[in-house]
Amino acid sequence: MSYHCLGCSETFGIEQLLYTCPACGEVLLLQDLEKNRLKGLSGETWRDILDYRRMLKIPALKGIYRFHEFIGPVIPLDAIVYLGEGHTPIVEANATLQEAAGMRFFYKNDGQNPSASFKDRGMASALSYIHYLVKSGRVENILAVCASTGDTSAAAALYASYLQPSVKSAVLLPHGKVTPQQLSQPLGSGASVFEIPGLFDDCMKVVEALSEKYNVALLNSKNAWRILGQESYSYEVAQDLEYEMKNKVVVVPIGNAGNITAVMAGFLKFFEAGIITDLPKIVGVQSEHANPVYSYYLEPDAKKRRFEPMTAKPSVAQAAMIGNPVSMPRVISLVNQYNQRAGKQMVFFTCVTEQEIMDCQLVANRNGHIACTHGGETLAGLIRARKEGLVHSDETAIIDSTAHALKFSGFQEMYFEDRMPAEYGITPKKELQNAPVFMRPEGLKEVPAPGAPLSGEAFREFVRQTADAIAEKLTLSLREK
């Protein structure tokens, strides 16, 4: 394996951790020099091997390393860190949601990863690589650092904590721009947590300065090992759909653009190896409040496109609130490759409002899902893409809920309690709001209190009256005797 520069096409060995090209400074991707090794087997044999592995119990070949030959084949099995990532469920939307979207679709719930977001896929890869460097004596006592909108730091701190004391972690977060749940995660994993004034893009600059000057391992998606691990999302989608990718659409939210890079790279690798015979359509979604990638592709003439970083505005898809995505050069390179290999345009971008994101998240979760706000963004993106004619009713979509709903429950709370700050531009819809009802029937003289439980007739009276009051509220009919 080697690092491959997207700027000057130079390659570099993987004995040292590189983030950018030492020759020209451009971002890197990892490539397998023995690509033909992957082509040595037929697509059918690969499918059999991968399906057989699904049944194995060997930890090193579970999670993202079920696809070991595609994700870091040089990493020895005893260096692999497996914390239960991957294998996330694909859940078909019910009739109500499919009607709203105008097509068949499934959610892939990547919030069901160990740190409750898709970032674990990339961290399993990056920390397995670091473990390999430590075990082979190439580095010792390493400090892993990252800037984060919340989920990267949670995943980094979790995977680093498994390797302590030889690996420690430090994370930089934009002050007040991650949810309390996300903040609690790296703290709980024992990382050093630094809150920085400004936005993610500012934190990223500080982390870059740290990694240029000091001996640290950068864990942001600039680190190509992260991208490699995140490719497992595509491999799992392909396997779950029995490798049939014709007329399929994969919808992902975009922030720093590492995820969409990995999703495209993953499908391309399976396609090159003959494991899938069609490339799915890819739709990347951004909020109006942070849409530099979408804006870049608004210009139809590729030669005239100019990338303009922007200052992101507050977004409920907070983890994707990024105005200057690090992986933009990778996106440009992979979109070209993807469309070329497909022989037609297969990668599309769409943009949605904050209102659409929030409403879609709430509607999704009222229909059996555990989508985070970014999962709301992908559903809103799918609906937009249908309206814009980018996807069609005879196709089937797999939309990414990149984190667990509970990480972002504060937005739901503000929506339900009519407390959405004006800067989001969201007007809560009464029919989507919900609130707990405190029940204390008026006739009750006594109610249980902490340390003072009721007993006897007082308790029976409390139970009877409370049950009747709930039944009245819900207009329940009496059970027939």
Ligand SMILES: Cc1ncc(COP(=O)(O)O)c(C=O)c1O
């Ligand atoms: C939950 C969630 N969704 C989406 C994204 C955006 O992914 P990417 O930055 O790889 O584009 C992030 C990134 O932080 C995230 O945490």
